[in-house]
Amino acid sequence: MLPRDALGLGLRIPYYDYVFEHWPDVDYFEIISENFLGPAVPPRQKLARIRERYPVVLHGVGLNLLSHEAIDERYLDDLCRLADAMDAPFFSDHLCWSGAHGMNHHDLLPTPFRPELVEYVAERIDYVQRRVGRPFAIENLSSYVTFQTSTMSEWEFYSAVVRESGSWYMLDINNIYVSSQNHGFDPLEYLRAIDFARVQQVHIAGHERQADGLIIDTHDHPVADAVWQLYRQTWAMSGGFPTLLEWDDRIPPMPVVLAELDKARRVRDGQTYE
Amino acid sequence: MSSDQTTTWLSDFQKEFTQVLRSPLDLSSGMMRADTEKYPRKLSQQIMTEIPGAANRGLSVYNRQYWFRLFGALQSEFPLVSRLLGYWRFNGLAMRFLSEHPPQDVELHRIGRGFCAWLAQEWLARELPAKSAIPKIALIQAAHIDEEWSRIFLAPEQPRWHPSPDDAAQLLNLKFTPTATLAIIEQQWPLLALRSQLSNYPGEGAIPLPSSLAQLEHWALLRTDEGIGELLLAPRQARLYHLMSNHTLGEALATLEQECSDVPPEQLQREIASWTQQSVELGFWAKANI
Numbered sequence: 001m002l003p004r005d006a007l008g009l010g011l012r013i014p015y016y017d018y019v020f021e022h023w024p025d026v027d028y029f030e031i032i033s034e035n036f037l038g039p040a041v042p043p044r045q046k047l048a049r050i051r052e053r054y055p056v057v058l059h060g061v062g063l064n065l066l067s068h069e070a071i072d073e074r075y076l077d078d079l080c081r082l083a084d085a086m087d088a089p090f091f092s093d094h095l096c097w098s099g100a101h102g103m104n105h106h107d108l109l110p111t112p113f114r115p116e117l118v119e120y121v122a123e124r125i126d127y128v129q130r131r132v133g134r135p136f137a138i139e140n141l142s143s144y145v146t147f148q149t150s151t152m153s154e155w156e157f158y159s160a161v162v163r164e165s166g167s168w169y170m171l172d173i174n175n176i177y178v179s180s181q182n183h184g185f186d187p188l189e190y191l192r193a194i195d196f197a198r199v200q201q202v203h204i205a206g207h208e209r210q211a212d213g214l215i216i217d218t219h220d221h222p223v224a225d226a227v228w229q230l231y232r233q234t235w236a237m238s239g240g241f242p243t244l245l246e247w248d249d250r251i252p253p254m255p256v257v258l259a260e261l262d263k264a265r266r267v268r269d270g271q272t273y274e
Numbered sequence: 275m276s277s278d279q280t281t282t283w284l285s286d287f288q289k290e291f292t293q294v295l296r297s298p299l300d301l302s303s304g305m306m307r308a309d310t311e312k313y314p315r316k317l318s319q320q321i322m323t324e325i326p327g328a329a330n331r332g333l334s335v336y337n338r339q340y341w342f343r344l345f346g347a348l349q350s351e352f353p354l355v356s357r358l359l360g361y362w363r364f365n366g367l368a369m370r371f372l373s374e375h376p377p378q379d380v381e382l383h384r385i386g387r388g389f390c391a392w393l394a395q396e397w398l399a400r401e402l403p404a405k406s407a408i409p410k411i412a413l414i415q416a417a418h419i420d421e422e423w424s425r426i427f428l429a430p431e432q433p434r435w436h437p438s439p440d441d442a443a444q445l446l447n448l449k450f451t452p453t454a455t456l457a458i459i460e461q462q463w464p465l466l467a468l469r470s471q472l473s474n475y476p477g478e479g480a481i482p483l484p485s486s487l488a489q490l491e492h493w494a495l496l497r498t499d500e501g502i503g504e505l506l507l508a509p510r511q512a513r514l515y516h517l518m519s520n521h522t523l524g525e526a527l528a529t530l531e532q533e534c535s536d537v538p539p540e541q542l543q544r545e546i547a548s549w550t551q552q553s554v555e556l557g558f559w560a561k562a563n564i
Contacts, residue, residue, distance in 0.1 A: 034380055034381055034382070037380070037381065038381050038428060039428070039429070039430030039431075040427065040428040040429070040430070041429075041430065041431045041497075042427065042497075042501075045499075062380040066284070067284070067288065068281050068282075068284035068285035068288055072380065075380055097284075097288060099380075100284075100285070100288035100289065100291075100292055101285070101288065101289060101292060102376075102378060103292065103296075103376040103377060103378060104377050104378055104379060104380055105292070105295055105340060105377070106340075106343055106344065106347075106377060106382050106385075107295070107336065107339055107340055107343060109288075109291060109295075109336065111284070111287065112287075112320075116275040116279075116280045117280065117284075119277075119280075120277065120280045120281075120284075144331075144332040144333075144335040144336065145321045145322075145329070145332035145333060145336075146321070146322045147320050147321065147322060148319075148320050148321070148322050149320055150322075182332075183322075212331070214331065214332075214335070216335065
């Protein structure tokens with residue numbers, strides 16, 4: 001387990017040089033699992049150096065939990081190997097589908113929220129968690145559509161899946177905010193449905209508001225003020241949780257990213273972060 | 275709903291959503307616009323919205339996101355050819371290639387498998403505009419360099435072959451297998467140098483092709499612990515390594531001697547001995563078998 005006040009960063013290629021020179025004060029790193037599943041040696045060598053100094057958790061985008069297709073066993077084999085090599089305290093992936101009909105779409109895609117899907121996906125999550133043998137945390141999506149065929153709210157669906165599967169929350173505060181704005185719900189109502197004792201980690205990230213008001217989850221900006229505010233409220237509602245900052249595009253120099261991460265410490269201490 | 279019914283329902287839903295994602299973007303306006311008219315009506319009607327037209331707006335985010343993520347991945351795999359063409363033209367090609375070859379692998383960097391051959395056979399052979407400033411062969415060489423660079427970077431580690439006393443006794447009968455971390459490429463333009471300088475060209479537009487070299491160059495690219503090393507090869511040296519990769523050493527030497535009848539035999543033998551030794555010392559070969 002990571003300490004409940006741990007602050008981590010999503011490890012990205014542009015950080016390597018800075019990390020190897022400065023070994024910054026970060027409690028842990030999170031890697032995108034798929035970047036290290038293949039046989040390529042250079043990424044693994046770099047990751048091994050990081051692991052010597054920091055805990056590493058795994059964050060996947062490819063388990064395809066809500067797909068009509070069977071779970072990819074070869075992928076799971078590779079994931080088990082990686083989780084063991086990192087001795088990861090937990091691993092995570094998304095409550096979504098990412099491929100269908102033999103294709104991999106490389107995106108995190110929504111479904112309607114329905115009770116029969118809770119049962120379907122909970123069974124698959126339980127299987128994956130047992131297979132990997134480590135706590136499996138499930139991340140909520142940001143989304144740009146909702147479906148008339150949904151019979152539950154997103155938070156009811158998400159919480160039911162975590163409960164039924166015996167898995168954990170990988171709660172993305174930015175995603176809750178983005179979807180609340182795009183679909184017109186109260187993010188606090190979402191948060192009140194969360195069992196914070198089962199939150200393994202919280203993600204924060206930046207987003208972009210389009211001219212027509214739609215918000216896109218771009219991970220290419222600093223965290224928005226409204227998301228920091230929601231983060232502060234989430235922290236107050238919980239008993240603490242490890243917090244991880246994701247910055248995936250237009251990545252600034254690492255000191256800028258570290259300064260952004262440090263805002264989380266100040267926000268939860270009730271200080272201003274400006 | 276039974277488990278089978280749920281799977282069938284998901285399959286149908288995901289088939290329609292996939293149609294949205296893979297709807298080609300419309301290039302006719304000079305922008306990459308989502309063509310929402312092509313979306314399955316049944317899926318659009320399922321989207322909740324209070325604003326007319328907003329259903330397809332949400333779906334178009336996924337449609338554009340799908341293509342732009344793939345464009346970005348293919349640009350990363352083919353940095354040289356994408357910059358020589360400029361991103362606009364490259365993305366148009368990428369969309370055609372990926373429409374015909376949907377990504378299937380969970381590893382995003384594998385979406386470019388077959389792209390180099392597709393460029394060479396399906397596109398460059400037919401459709402390069404006559405007025406294009408870039409010779410077809412330059413683009414093919416650039417795509418090949420990008421492809422090989424990526425291949426050796428991602429290759430698994432392999433043991434390096436070193437001759438045992440038994441091998442030394444039967445050297446001429448051995449057939450060599452190149453290590454997966456080795457590529458031998460050729461260039462008529464200084465493409466490798468250009469590739470290493472791409473960060474000097476900000477933006478997305480096409481960058482100029484440098485002047486042609488005086489003669490065709492052959493280079494060995496070899497991944498080491500320090501990165502990917504580049505070694506300029508003499509033309510006969512490159513030919514030797516090609517022959518060694520496909521024949522026994524004895525057959526390779528005989529063929530090379532036949533092809534190089536204008537070179538004094540003593541000189542050729544010296545060269546062959548030196549180049550063979552160099553290739554072993556640098557670790558070009560994963561194994562050698564009879």
